[in-house]
Amino acid sequence: MKGQLFITALFFIMSQEQILSSDGIPLEQSLKKAERKNKLKAVLLVAPLFLFLLIIYVFPIGDMLFRSVDDRMITKMLPKTFQAMENWDGQDLPDEPVYKAIYEDLKYLKENKTYGKIIARLNYEKSGFSSLIKKTVRKLKKIEEGNYKEQFIKIHKRWGQPEYLVALKNAAPNWSYAKYLKGIDMRFDQDRNIIQVEEDRRIYKILWMRTINVAFWVTLFCFVLAYPISHLLATLPMKYSNLLMICVLLPFWTSLLVRTSSWMVLLQQQGPINDLIVWLGLAADDNRPELMYNVIGTFVAMTQILLPFMVLPLYSVMKTISPSLMRAGKSLGGTPLVSFVKIYFPLTIPGIGAGCLLVFILAIGYYITPALVGGASGSLISNSIAYHMKSSLDWAFASALGTMLLVGVLAIYWVYNKLVGIDNIKLG
Amino acid sequence: MALPNHTPLNYRIWHYTYLTFCGLVFFFLIAPLFVILPLSFNAEQYIHFSSKMLALDPEGFSLRWYEDMIYGTKNPWGLATKNSLVIAFFATIGSTVLGTVAALGLSSRHMPYKAAFMALLISPMIVPLIISGTAIFFFMAKVGLAATHTGIVLSHIILGTPFVVITVTATLSGFDHSVTRAAASLGSNPVNTFMKITLPLIMPGVISGALFAFVTSFDEVVVVLFLAGLENTTIPIQMWVGLREQLSPTIMAVATCLIIMSTLILVSAELLRRRSERLRGINH
Numbered sequence: 238m239k240g241q242l243f244i245t246a247l248f249f250i251m252s253q254e255q256i257l258s259s260d261g262i263p264l265e266q267s268l269k270k271a272e273r274k275n276k277l278k279a280v281l282l283v284a285p286l287f288l289f290l291l292i293i294y295v296f297p298i299g300d301m302l303f304r305s306v307d308d309r310m311i312t313k314m315l316p317k318t319f320q321a322m323e324n325w326d327g328q329d330l331p332d333e334p335v336y337k338a339i340y341e342d343l344k345y346l347k348e349n350k351t352y353g354k355i356i357a358r359l360n361y362e363k364s365g366f367s368s369l370i371k372k373t374v375r376k377l378k379k380i381e382e383g384n385y386k387e388q389f390i391k392i393h394k395r396w397g398q399p400e401y402l403v404a405l406k407n408a409a410p411n412w413s414y415a416k417y418l419k420g421i422d423m424r425f426d427q428d429r430n431i432i433q434v435e436e437d438r439r440i441y442k443i444l445w446m447r448t449i450n451v452a453f454w455v456t457l458f459c460f461v462l463a464y465p466i467s468h469l470l471a472t473l474p475m476k477y478s479n480l481l482m483i484c485v486l487l488p489f490w491t492s493l494l495v496r497t498s499s500w501m502v503l504l505q506q507q508g509p510i511n512d513l514i515v516w517l518g519l520a521a522d523d524n525r526p527e528l529m530y531n532v533i534g535t536f537v538a539m540t541q542i543l544l545p546f547m548v549l550p551l552y553s554v555m556k557t558i559s560p561s562l563m564r565a566g567k568s569l570g571g572t573p574l575v576s577f578v579k580i581y582f583p584l585t586i587p588g589i590g591a592g593c594l595l596v597f598i599l600a601i602g603y604y605i606t607p608a609l610v611g612g613a614s615g616s617l618i619s620n621s622i623a624y625h626m627k628s629s630l631d632w633a634f635a636s637a638l639g640t641m642l643l644v645g646v647l648a649i650y651w652v653y654n655k656l657v658g659i660d661n662i663k664l665g
Numbered sequence: 666m667a668l669p670n671h672t673p674l675n676y677r678i679w680h681y682t683y684l685t686f687c688g689l690v691f692f693f694l695i696a697p698l699f700v701i702l703p704l705s706f707n708a709e710q711y712i713h714f715s716s717k718m719l720a721l722d723p724e725g726f727s728l729r730w731y732e733d734m735i736y737g738t739k740n741p742w743g744l745a746t747k748n749s750l751v752i753a754f755f756a757t758i759g760s761t762v763l764g765t766v767a768a769l770g771l772s773s774r775h776m777p778y779k780a781a782f783m784a785l786l787i788s789p790m791i792v793p794l795i796i797s798g799t800a801i802f803f804f805m806a807k808v809g810l811a812a813t814h815t816g817i818v819l820s821h822i823i824l825g826t827p828f829v830v831i832t833v834t835a836t837l838s839g840f841d842h843s844v845t846r847a848a849a850s851l852g853s854n855p856v857n858t859f860m861k862i863t864l865p866l867i868m869p870g871v872i873s874g875a876l877f878a879f880v881t882s883f884d885e886v887v888v889v890l891f892l893a894g895l896e897n898t899t900i901p902i903q904m905w906v907g908l909r910e911q912l913s914p915t916i917m918a919v920a921t922c923l924i925i926m927s928t929l930i931l932v933s934a935e936l937l938r939r940r941s942e943r944l945r946g947i948n949h
Contacts, residue, residue, distance in 0.1 A: 275775040282770025283782055286763040286826060294789060294823050297804035298796070304803065462690045469687045483931070484695040490934070491698060491927040492884045494904040495920040499697040501912055502704060507713050509700065544694055573676070602793020604887055609908050619795040626799055626891065639796045650791050654784055 298643070305636035308413040314355050315342045319409045327403050335402070336385035340377075347374050361415075363404035369395045416637035421445070441621070441638075448618040451535060451607075452600035456547075458540045459596050460589065463547035467588075470548070471555035489545035497606050500538040504529040504610065530612030538606050543599055547592040554588030587657065594653040598646055618642055698924055705730055705917035712912040730918040741903050742919060749899040752814060753882040756821035760878035763822065764829025765871050769863075771830065772837040783830075790827035794887035797824065802891040812894030820888050825878030832877065836870025836941055869941030876934050880927075 256264040312319055321338035325331040346352040352374055359366035376392050390397040407429060418424055418431060422439040426432050433439070470478045470485075488496060503510050511525045520526055528534060558581065566576030604619035611617070618638060625635035668680060708727040709715050717725030734742050770776055771783055789797060801820045802811065810816030844866070848858040864871070886901035893902055900919065907916045 272775065275773065276777060279770040279773035279776040282773070283767045283776065283786075284770075286767035286786060286830075287782065289763060290786065290789070290823065290826075293801065293804065293819055294797070295785075297800035298792075300803055300807075301796075301800045462693070465683060466687045466690045469684075481691060484691045486931050486935070487928065488694055488698060490880060490931045492901065492904075492920075492923045494884070494886060494901050494908065495701070495923050495927075496697065498904065498908055498912065498916060498920055499701050501908060502700050502712055502917075503697060505712070505912070507711075509714070541693060541697060544690075598791055602795060604793070604795045605905070609905075619793060622795050622799065623890075626802070632803075635799060639799050642793060643796050646791065646793060646796075650784075650788070654780075 301636045302640050304633055305416055305640050306412050306414060307633065308408075308415070309411045311355055311358055311408045312411055314346060314351070315339070315405075318342050318405070322402075322406050322409070325402075325406070327406055328399070330386070330397065330399055331402055333384075333386050336389050336396075339389070340380060340385050343370075343374055344377060347377055359405070359408060362408050363401065365395060366401070366404070369393050369401065416634045417641065419634060420638050420641055444616075444618050444621055447532070448601060451532070451539070451615075451617060452597050455536065455539045455543060455600045456593050456597045458536070459544050459547040460593060462540070463544055463551055463592065464585075464589075467548050467551035467555050470552050471558070472560065485545050485548045488541070489549075493542065493605055496542050497538060497609050500534070500541070500606075500610055501529065504534050504537070529610050530615070532611065532615040534610035534612070535607045535615035535617075538610050539600060539603060542606060543596045546595050546599060550591035550595065551585065551588040554585055554591075558584050591653070591657045594649060594657070598649050598653070601649075602642060602646060701917050701920045701924065705914060705921040707914050707917075710914065712914065712917065730914040733915050734918045734922075737915070741898060742900070742915075745898050745900045745903045748814070748897055749883055749901075752817050752821060752897075752899065753879050755814075755818045756825055756882040757875050757879040759818065759822035760825030760829050760882075761871060761875040764826040764874060764878070765833050765867075767826070768830050768833035768837060769859075772834055772840070783834075786830050787827045789823050794824075794885075798888040798891040801888055805892055811892055812897060814897060817889055817892050817897060820892065821882040821885060824885060824888065825881045828877030828881060829871070829874030832874035833867060833870045836867045840866065869937045873934055873937045873941070876930055876937075880930060 258264050258267045260267075262270075317338035318335065321335045322331065325335060343352065346355070352370065356367050356370050359370065372393050373389070373396075380388050380392075386396075395401045407425065415425060419434075420441050422434050422442045423431050424434050466481075466485075470481055473481070502508055505511070506525050506527070506529075508528075510528060511520075514520050515522050515525065528537075562580050562584075563573075563576050566580045567573070571579065601617075602619055603617060604623060607615055607617045608620050608623070611620070619642070622635050622638045622642070625631045625638070668677060672680075703714070703718065704712055706726040706728065707713075707715065707718060708725050708729070715725055719725075734740070767786060771779060771786070776782070797820075801823070805811045805813075805816040805820070810819070840863075844862055845858050848862050849855075853861070884901055886899075886905050889897070889899055889902055890905065893899065900923070904916060904919065907913060
């Protein structure tokens with residue numbers, strides 16, 4: 238009663254006049270100032286890493302997105318052509334000014350010796366451009382002023398076929414999502430309709446499906462293998478579990494290439510596993526099964542390499558489950574199976590979610606292991622990105638594939654963050 | 666895990682099946698690493714257990730591949746080791762400093778949009794390396810840092826910071842902030858308080874984060890594959906090149922050295938973890 242009265246009195250005083258701090262500023266204001274200062278301090282501490290990441294990581298990824306849709310090269314190299322083509326309806330052959338513009342553009346490119354670039358780009362648009370441009374450039378000096386259309390068709394009959402000029406006109410826009418279409422085995426036809434590519438050239442859908450497939454099964458295998466051992470690690474007395482934990486942590490800390498090379502040793506045709514298979518009489522010595530350079534190798538090696546990432550989150554969740562819960566279940570008449578299904582398993586679901594999402598995210602972008610033990614039939618989408626970065630040099634396409642993969646991974650990351658909370662990741 | 670005497674037979678069978686399964690999984694995890702050790706001492710040129718080795722004949726074993734690794738002609742491992750160590754050293758320092766400072770800010774309860782910042786700062790760990798590698802390569806080529814140590818160090822700092830942020834924030838979650846207030850009330854300035862009070866207390870977290878950052882950089886191959894020129898070759902790159910050509914016993918020797926190194930790192934990480942748990946008063 239007394240306390241209530243005191244608080245009422247305090248509120249009364251507060252509403253009458255503000256409480257002042259020692260230096261005469263109202264307390265409320267002073268507190269706000271201090272809070273602002275603390276907020277600023279926290280932000281300033283995060284700022285260096287944030288800015289560093291923004292410049293060297295976020296900005297380059299944005300640049301990659303930009304590259305995947307950037308298609309200005311042709312427009313820059315054939316400026317007059319596209320200007321002249323603006324008045325052409327794209328039905329019959331264009332008129333004289335278009336051919337004159339093509340002549341001027343090609344002449345300029347020939348003088349600067351830069352026409353090689355547009356050949357490759359135009360050949361993506363329509364095959365046959367390569368010989369067309371090369372022949373035209375070679376005979377360019379024979380062309381006399383006036384009547385360009387006739388002279389062009391005389392050099393190469395394709396200049397008289399409207400589909401080539403339509404294809405040229407189609408290359409004009411500065412931005413294009415053609416690379417994304419290619420990433421799912423689609424393309425533009427001559428009339429800018431989106432169609433599937435020819436049956437024998439559909440490779441990326443297979444690659445995406447295989448990547449998702451491998452990631453899914455590797456996650457499942459990891460889960461099936463990790464659940465019992467995490468349970469064992471969490472329930473054994475400390476001195477045994479610490480020893481067994483080494484079996485999980487040593488591979489975790491060992492170089493990825495070392496672990497991959499140990500699988501290459503094990504899975505090779507003359508390797509120990511094949512020796513064992515022959516010794517058991519499951520295969521003839523001269524007919525040893527191929528365990529490597531196919532999808533089997535990718536599965537086995539990735540499962541072993543990613544297993545610790547499943548065990549650690551499961552273990553840290555199982556460690557917190559009190560053994561008395563299972564005992565209580567038993568004392569209430571539940572069989573071990575019922576107690577497990579109704580009590581233990583539901584409690585481990587956060588760990589399962591964390592482990593599965595982590596392994597799936599890591600598996601879907603895996604590059605090194607599939608490249609070394611996967612061969613052609615076991616390679617994943619990352620391997621294709623690397624191929625286009627390093628060998629075919631189609632950087633725009635590599636960027637498009639990378640962006641598609643990134644969107645997928647970020648979606649899972651978002652789910653992970655919602656379900657598990659990113660600050661709950663446990664390491665070691 | 667001995668079962669009581671009155672356990673029914675079917676539980677008994679189930680229990681031993683479970684233990685056998687666990688044993689097999691542990692074997693699956695650890696055994697592949699031990700295949701490499703004996704092969705690195707092979708006297709022959711093949712990656713294969715020779716009959717002499719299986720008979721434990723001393724003639725079947727030799728140190729020639731270790732000699733080849735160290736003294737071999739045209740041997741890339743010396744330069745690769747030097748580069749790997751230099752790059753990992755600077756990357757570790759960079760990641761540890763930036764990550765620790767950021768973790769201090771993130772752990773403050775005054776930090777606005779904490780979850781969003783955390784998600785962004787952790788993202789280099791989640792985004793597939795092939796994408797990070799592609800993006801960073803474009804950037805480094807643009808600013809002229811491709812095929813330089815600086816470029817590789819900068820990208821490894823990015824890849825290492827998430828680990829430092831995670832371990833240091835975990836250590837700070839059990840941190841008693843009244844000690845820093847006590848220091849402040851005794852007249853210590855913030856820098857002094859950090860150096861003398863906070864840092865020693867969170868040191869286990871900082872060091873284990875630094876270990877992660879070191880291993881991340883030391884093992885990293887995808888980004889270096891994009892960035893490195895001939896001069897910047899590292900141990901993982903040389904292993905990658907070697908493994909793509911053919912399995913050689915020299916690679917087994919290098920792998921053995923790396924396994925020994927990771928064992929040492931594992932032991933120090935474990936000791937640190939226990940120390941940090943003891944400091945935070947967590948007892949199992």
